[in-house]
Amino acid sequence: MVQKPTLAAVTHQPLARWIAYLNAVITFKTPQGMRLTNQDLTHQGHTVRATICHVGPEPADGTMLYLHGGAFMIGDLRMYRHLVARLGQAARQRAYFLHYDRAPEYPFPAALDQATTAYLALCTDPAAGPISLVGDSAGGNLVFALLHRICTRDLPRPAAVAAMSPVVDLRMRAKSLTTNRRTDHLVPTSWARRGCTAYMGSADPMNPEVSPVLGQFDGAPPCLIQADETEMLADDSRAMAAALQAQGVQVDLQMSKGLIHVWHLNVGRSPEADASVAEIGRFLRGVTSRETV
Incomplete structure (x- = not known):
């Protein structure tokens, strides 16, 4: 009743980001004992900002690089710190939130280049262990774009990838963009298209x-x-999922019914979010534990 009309109506980016920040303060539950540690990640002279989000026991099964959503235009640490910390706890991994530059001020490939820098910096860290790439919505786009870049440039492979409600086709041709326009209780069509256009800039979809x-x-x-x-x-x-399977990649597609876009953000407040975050943690632990054997 509030968030979807607001996303559709507010086109002024500073205001949209302020509203998103305020919504995060009001809506999302901060885990007790959460600790935040800012850390720069540097590779070949390029430096990006990141924050380690930690709660619970010390991580033992590797490192997570988290790329956040927000239609490429909003999204920040205050909106995602609780989710990143909980995912790290569930996976028993050190979880990094990347502060990538957002559109429209910084269109493609700024965010992807920064994600690449962060990933390669972690790859050169002997204490990192197996690395997982995790992201939601627009961050899911960046996760799979980074994975494509890794595979085509023969860079070190991550141990696992997890994505929540990713947007992966910026040609915007998917039927569900139309058929689910009313059943999607969070994302307005205008917002989705505006974000994709702002991110692409002059790039070819x-x-x-x-x-x-x-x-x-x-x-x-x-x-x-x-x-x-x-x-x-x-x-x-x-x-x-179909594209990955066609290329011989092991992929598990889990489709729920009746939940909002990236319901995982409600971790700590809803059983559905808690269960999905726990499932992601189990998946990542299962893969990274094999990497350390």
């Missing part, structure tokens, strides 16, 4: 680094995708 559903994933690690049948991006998740 056929570029697999823009629309990773068109990417190449030879040698990619196991992937988990969670989405809901009623959200507008449902078909993006189905198409991404």
Whole structure:
């Protein structure tokens, strides 16, 4: 009743980001004992900002790089710190939130380049252990675009990938964008299209680094995708899973029914979010534990 009309109506980016920050303060539950540690990640002279979000026992099973959503235009640490900390706890991994530059001020490939820098910096850290790539919505796009870049440039492979309601086809052709327009209780069509347009800038939506559903994933690690049948991006998740499977990648597509876009943000407040975050943690632990044997 409030968030969907607000996303559709507010086009002024500073105001949209302030509203998103205020919504996070009001809505999302901060885990007791959460600790935040800022850390720069540097590779070949390029430095990006990140924050380790930690709660619970010390991590033992590797490192997570989290790429946040927000239609490429909003989203910040205050909105995601609780989810990143809980995912790290569930996976027993050190969880990094990346402060990437957002559109429209910084269109493609700024965020992807920064994600690449962060990932390669972690790859050179001997204490990192197995690395997982995790992201939601627009961050899911960046996760799979980064995975395509890793596979096509023969960079070190991550141990696992998990995505929540990813947007992976910026050609915006998916049927669910229309058929689920009313059943999606969070994302308005205008907001989704505005964000994708702002991020692409002058880039070609056929570029697999823009629309990773068109990417190449030879040698990619196991992937988990969670989405809901009623959200507008449902078909993006189905198409991404099909593209990965067609290239021989092990992928688990988990579709719920009747939940909002990236319901995981309600972790600590809803049993559905708690269960899905726990499932992601089990998946990541199962893969990374094999990497350390």
